Amino acid sequence: MAIDGWVIIVDENRAGGMLDAARRLGGRVTAAVAGRRDLAKRAAGMGFDRVLCWESADGVPPEAYAAAMAERAAQEAPRLVLASDAPPARVLLGAAAAALNAALVASVRAVAAAGEKIVVSRAAAEGKVLEDIAVSGALAGIFDGDDAEQRGGAAVTVEIVPAEAGAALRVLSTEAESGAAGLLTAARVVGVGLGLRARDDLQIIEKLAAAMGAETACTLPVCDDMRWFASHSVVGSSHSRIAPDLYIALGISGQPQHMSGVRDAKVVVAVNSDPEARIFKNCDYGIVGDLYKIVPVLTAAFAASKNP
Amino acid sequence: MKIVVVFKWARNPLDARVSADAAISWPGVKLAASDDDPAAMEIAAALAAGDEVVGLTIGDGDTAWAAARGAARTVVVTDAPGETDSAATGAALAAAVRRMTGVGAVLIGDSAWDYAVVSALAGRLGWPAVAGVTAACPERGELRVTRRLGAATQALSAAGPVVLAVTANRAEKNVPGMKEVLAARKKPVEKITAADLNTASRYQVQTQGVRFPDTPPARIIDGGDPPTACEQLIAALRTDGVI
Numbered sequence A: 001m002a003i004d005g006w007v008i009i010v011d012e013n014r015a016g017g018m019l020d021a022a023r024r025l026g027g028r029v030t031a032a033v034a035g036r037r038d039l040a041k042r043a044a045g046m047g048f049d050r051v052l053c054w055e056s057a058d059g060v061p062p063e064a065y066a067a068a069m070a071e072r073a074a075q076e077a078p079r080l081v082l083a084s085d086a087p088p089a090r091v092l093l094g095a096a097a098a099a100l101n102a103a104l105v106a107s108v109r110a111v112a113a114a115g116e117k118i119v120v121s122r123a124a125a126e127g128k129v130l131e132d133i134a135v136s137g138a139l140a141g142i143f144d145g146d147d148a149e150q151r152g153g154a155a156v157t158v159e160i161v162p163a164e165a166g167a168a169l170r171v172l173s174t175e176a177e178s179g180a181a182g183l184l185t186a187a188r189v190v191g192v193g194l195g196l197r198a199r200d201d202l203q204i205i206e207k208l209a210a211a212m213g214a215e216t217a218c219t220l221p222v223c224d225d226m227r228w229f230a231s232h233s234v235v236g237s238s239h240s241r242i243a244p245d246l247y248i249a250l251g252i253s254g255q256p257q258h259m260s261g262v263r264d265a266k267v268v269v270a271v272n273s274d275p276e277a278r279i280f281k282n283c284d285y286g287i288v289g290d291l292y293k294i295v296p297v298l299t300a301a302f303a304a305s306k307n308p
Numbered sequence B: 001m002k003i004v005v006v007f008k009w010a011r012n013p014l015d016a017r018v019s020a021d022a023a024i025s026w027p028g029v030k031l032a033a034s035d036d037d038p039a040a041m042e043i044a045a046a047l048a049a050g051d052e053v054v055g056l057t058i059g060d061g062d063t064a065w066a067a068a069r070g071a072a073r074t075v076v077v078t079d080a081p082g083e084t085d086s087a088a089t090g091a092a093l094a095a096a097v098r099r100m101t102g103v104g105a106v107l108i109g110d111s112a113w114d115y116a117v118v119s120a121l122a123g124r125l126g127w128p129a130v131a132g133v134t135a136a137c138p139e140r141g142e143l144r145v146t147r148r149l150g151a152a153t154q155a156l157s158a159a160g161p162v163v164l165a166v167t168a169n170r171a172e173k174n175v176p177g178m179k180e181v182l183a184a185r186k187k188p189v190e191k192i193t194a195a196d197l198n199t200a201s202r203y204q205v206q207t208q209g210v211r212f213p214d215t216p217p218a219r220i221i222d223g224g225d226p227p228t229a230c231e232q233l234i235a236a237l238r239t240d241g242v243i
Ligand SMILES: Cc1cc2nc3c(=O)[nH]c(=O)nc-3n(C[C@H](O)[C@H](O)[C@H](O)COP(=O)(O)OP(=O)(O)OC[C@H]3O[C@@H](n4cnc5c(N)ncnc54)[C@H](O)[C@@H]3O)c2cc1C
Pocket: A192, A193, A194, A195, A196, A218, A219, A220, A221, A222, A234, A235, A236, A237, A238, A239, A240, A250, A251, A252, A253, A254, A255, A257, A258, A261, A271, A272, A273, A274, A277, A289, A290, A291, A292, B035, B036, B168, B169, B170, B171, B172
């Protein structure tokens, strides 16, 4: 049975991954975009079968379209609605779920069809295991799986949905954190944790970053308690989330509040002297060793790899 | 403004023990409120400006938690489902909020442990909702709400009854002492059931079991000899195409 799905989009984060996931149900996949028209146009180029756009007027946040989007969802009754964990997306998803009387599940990694049912796999116990849950009605899921690049093909047309935004929510101001820009788009990032013993030792970190062509980042206590970095350098759930090709974590224990900030990094390397450190369960490569011994050698190795 | 604060009892997923067959157990792990809940409570107390703050929870957790942080009373839905389908949990919480009159805002911890309850509650109430909130204050008869959006900070105005999901950026600073907790135990607690709310849930979901994800474990390199370790790492990164 082909099951139609909606993907709620407020930014591009994980849109490709959600499209791939929804495709597994074999039905038509609609992008439900709340935001600017150019965001909808980019979605149209990603390979969705159809794009609906609740075009946001100046100063109107995506959440203001929750009721309007939910109303349309109720009319079309998709069996699956996915959204990322971006705050506006979660609010839109909740409204759609209520309108559809759907089950609501977070940490969704994948969905599959099983006869009349949808089987959703969600992460449990901090991602250590997956739980498979069979859903008989509609399913609304907060998607936490991997993103996927979409090569697209012919772009579909964008259907602008005329809608009331109400007057309850308005944007007063949006301030991008100055200084964070480089970190957010960097291809390589070196992160420092409390394994570093003194501010002066940042020198060795900076040398490594220079040899790698990387930006530097840190954990929360390195900023809040040590004050070695400004807050825009903190990576994690309550600060910046980054998606570099390569993240090297030095003296970082790997608490979930930090690691959720690098979930979209392609490759995570950890250097930690404690073989039991949690981060070794949450990285691609781990070097068990003293960062003070590893970093200088790694710096030389990167420098050499640049100029062979 | 009368404020309802939803606080959640859960086990920190970090404390889960996973056995060889992927089964989860929680030996000796106590239910606790997450870091976000005290942050929600703190904003609530400021917004209420002397008006009533009501704690709202489900299940059998500590009913004095919100009262020890300034709530005048607490409502507990004793038998609301707290498990797999958050839609049912959200529906029960929303119904409990609707039973109260004159509520200006519902605050809830924007718990990264489980985001779904927040979505479900906001959706079921149908009120304007903002998640990722870090601050809120009254401004010209409305609320000025600050939230993080990626690396940006955004200020919003919110009118009428709203749902605010509050996210913390540090652990609770002023944990109530024994004196506050003892005083809180004397504050009124109202226990209601899903039947009182007419939300007897119909389960739409059924767990089919747990398994390990098929992602390969990390490759661990012994750093005892740094040059060899770094050589191995560089070679692996090259193979992966990231350098
Ligand atoms: C509400 C809330 C929000 C939070 N948000 C964030 C957030 O957004 N971002 C964030 O980062 N944190 C956040 N935190 C904090 C988080 O929980 C952790 O406390 C923090 O990430 C730990 O930082 P760390 O790894 O640097 O320090 P630690 O946990 O102390 O780890 C230091 C590590 O260094 C290792 N080490 C020591 N010496 C050496 C050496 N010579 N060589 C190699 N390794 C060594 C140790 O083995 C240890 O594993 C938040 C906390 C709360 C309560």
